[in-house]
Amino acid sequence: MRSKSGFAPYLALITAVFQIVLSQGASYGQRAFRAPLDPWAYALLLVGPLMIALHRRYPVPTAVVTFVATFLYIGGGYPYGGVFIAPVVMLFQLVGRGRRPAAWILAGMSLAAFIAYAWMTRQPQRGLFHDLAVSSFILLTMAAAELARIARERRAQQQRAAEEESRRQASEERLVMAQELHDVLAHNISLIHVQASTALHLIDDHPEQARTALATIKAASKEVLGEMRSVLDVLREGAPRSPTAGLDRLDELIGRSGLEVELERTGSRPLPTSVERAAYRIVQESLTNAARHAPGSAVTVRLDYGEHELAIRVSDTGATGPAVLSGSGSGNGIPGMRERAAALGGSLVAGPAGTGFQVEALLPLPEETTP
Structure with a gap:
């Protein structure tokens, strides 16, 4: 220009x-x-x-x-x-x-x-007419100049507001990406650590079971690289503006968790992308916590698709062996899950349940539209 x-x-x-x-x-x-x-x-x-x-x-x-x-x-x-x-x-x-x-x-x-x-x-x-005509011409000129100035300043203010909104959205997207990276890394690195410890423990007496743990490590490392690439792709021009993790990948997530997990679903309906992503990350972080603190436990993941909300319950029966990573972690897992639920207007409660631990989240859903 x-x-x-x-x-x-x-x-x-x-x-x-x-x-x-x-x-x-x-x-x-x-x-x-x-x-x-x-x-x-x-x-x-x-x-x-x-x-x-x-x-x-x-x-x-x-x-x-x-x-x-x-x-x-x-x-x-x-x-x-x-x-x-x-x-x-x-x-x-x-x-x-x-x-x-x-x-x-x-x-x-x-x-x-x-x-x-x-x-x-x-x-x-x-004469009087001449004086009024000259006065009117000059005053109209100045009025038009002032109106042009006001319009120009208003356009500049709108442009600044649009730029500020763009920067705010970019900042929010960066926060989302940071949270996604935290969840991806926390889950997969924890899984790799648990499986590596298991492989080291079993490699002499039970090499076939150690081979299974090493295969899980390989799959988890491949997964973390893929998810990191997916999250970082949002920085590229023309890339999707939101990460792609969703509930359709729960079976894959459970399969590589190294835990005995039972998945229960009640009902089914299409979900907004933001709810899909939050639900997936809540389940992922819950499984990560179970792998860290309750190895050998049986885990139940239950999804209830209600008319107005999605209920998520992840519970375990308690550890049957020493917690490999009990002293590790950033301590941001449960607060991070609460933040995800609260960002959607929902809630999350986590705490001991019997001999184990339970995470329960409620995520509000928009009303279904009938054709």
């Missing part, structure tokens, strides 16, 4: 053409009572356009020179008309660039000078 400074020469050229052409027409129509155009008149007509070309660098001095040239032109007895274009342009530019006091002072001086000139030189058009 062309800059404002690059447009100034074109505006100056347009102003020069219109001032000269309109002044020549005015000279023909006012030849009975105004002096014909001569080289001095043409020189004065070109001063204003020249000042417009230099206005951005010297706003007030160029405006003053333009009005002085206009006064000299009118005082020389040359025709009215086109000579007023450059002063009008100058007033608009002064107001638009924040030099409003200078613009109003020049407008007031012009009003006084034109009215005084008409009476002092006994112009035939002098």
